[in-house]
Amino acid sequence: MTGKKTRPQGQDEGSTFIAAFQMRADAAQTEKVRMVIKEQYKDAFDVLSDCENARLIPGIIGPPGIGKTLLLRAYADKSERSFSWITGDEGVRPAHLIGSFNPALVLNKGFTLESFEPGPLLKTMVSGGVFGLNEANRLPEYVQNSLLEPFEEWSVYVPRLGRIRASEDFFPVLTMNPEEMAGAHRLSEALRDRIRVWIRLGYPRKETELEIVKVNCPEYHLSDSVLELIYRLVSSTRQDTDVEVPASIRAAISIARLSAEMARRSGEDDPSHQTLSAAANYVLTGALRFRPGIVAENAVQSIIRRSLASRESGS
Numbered sequence: 575m576t577g578k579k580t581r582p583q584g585q586d587e588g589s590t591f592i593a594a595f596q597m598r599a600d601a602a603q604t605e606k607v608r609m610v611i612k613e614q615y616k617d618a619f620d621v622l623s624d625c626e627n628a629r630l631i632p633g634i635i636g637p638p639g640i641g642k643t644l645l646l647r648a649y650a651d652k653s654e655r656s657f658s659w660i661t662g663d664e665g666v667r668p669a670h671l672i673g674s675f676n677p678a679l680v681l682n683k684g685f686t687l688e689s690f691e692p693g694p695l696l697k698t699m700v701s702g703g704v705f706g707l708n709e710a711n712r713l714p715e716y717v718q719n720s721l722l723e724p725f726e727e728w729s730v731y732v733p734r735l736g737r738i739r740a741s742e743d744f745f746p747v748l749t750m751n752p753e754e755m756a757g758a759h760r761l762s763e764a765l766r767d768r769i770r771v772w773i774r775l776g777y778p779r780k781e782t783e784l785e786i787v788k789v790n791c792p793e794y795h796l797s798d799s800v801l802e803l804i805y806r807l808v809s810s811t812r813q814d815t816d817v818e819v820p821a822s823i824r825a826a827i828s829i830a831r832l833s834a835e836m837a838r839r840s841g842e843d844d845p846s847h848q849t850l851s852a853a854a855n856y857v858l859t860g861a862l863r864f865r866p867g868i869v870a871e872n873a874v875q876s877i878i879r880r881s882l883a884s885r886e887s888g889s
């Protein structure tokens with residue numbers, strides 16, 4: 575797996591890159607979304623479809639790593655459409671969403687469509703597909719306002735090229751974390767008003783979360799008792815009042831994958847207590863945010879010790 579390859583030089587390097595790029599592009603085309611669609615995910619999936627049919631723009635609210643982006647990808651995949659997304663921050667400008675003219679091409683061809691490089695919003699409006707906008711509340715207000723026309727009128731004005739009407743297949747969806755709803759960065763009232771339906775996702779039931787972990791670890795075999803401990807680790811952070819941002823599903827997957835790989839390296843059939851504890855430590859060190867005043871290192875150790883305690887005494 576880690577065999578070293580000789581690095582190509584000069585011209586070779588360029589053509590090798592082109593071939594490799596094409597291969598990667600093909601891989602992206604044939605990539606299949608693996609998602610556990612049941613319970614809240616099934617409900618959300620169905621409501622997304624209702625919203626699209628009813629021409630209502632939904633917002634998905636859920637903590638980080640709960641599956642918001644994957645849900646949209648799966649939704650787009652199901653209807654064989656493209657999915658593009660962008661995450662809002664202060665640096666995003668309308669041109670990042672709509673696109674802009676390439677100055678080098680403008681010199682030759684003028685302000686024509688050929689010189690225009692479309693952004694993800696315009697691309698999706700023209701070709702149809704699902705457009706996910708993460709953390710729209712972090713966008714400067716004037717950028718949020720630039721979304722009003724696409725989201726309300728299904729049209730957009732492209733500077734120098736004119737107004738276009740969006741494809742019938744254009745489906746914009748906002749996603750955000752619950753704290754952003756109340757946080758300092760607010761969704762502008764005008765944009766919030768365009769989001770007609772709110773879908774909440776929370777942490778799934780234990781069985782469902784473990785099924786999700788397994789789906790994301792296809793190359794490893796983890797016993798039920800190890801999976802149980804991984805769930806205990808992450809769920810304890812969700813009940814701990816010292817923890818402001820608990821472990822996500824993403825963290826559970828990471829602990830599972832890292833502990834399986836560490837176990838494989840040390841010749842264990844199943845991750846031992848020490849292996850699981852070490853893997854959890856590597857993952858949770860950066861995955862949790864604690865209340866001010868709490869020493870993260872000690873708190874992580876204590877969560878791991880408490881969660882794995884019963885196994886220690888039981889085996």
Ligand SMILES: Nc1ncnc2c1ncn2[C@@H]1O[C@H](COP(=O)(O)OP(=O)(O)OP(=O)(O)O)[C@@H](O)[C@H]1O
Pocket residue numbers: 608609610611615636637638639640641642643644645708751786789790823824827
């Ligand atoms: N229902 C599910 N089935 C399979 N995998 C899932 C499911 N839900 C979440 N995951 C996995 O959990 C991880 C996080 O999912 P995703 O990136 O969609 O979360 P998110 O809510 O968009 O997070 P963020 O708020 O950080 O953007 C991914 O690895 C994803 O594959």
Ligand SMILES: [Mg+2]
Pocket residue numbers: 642643644708
């Ligand atoms: Mg996401």
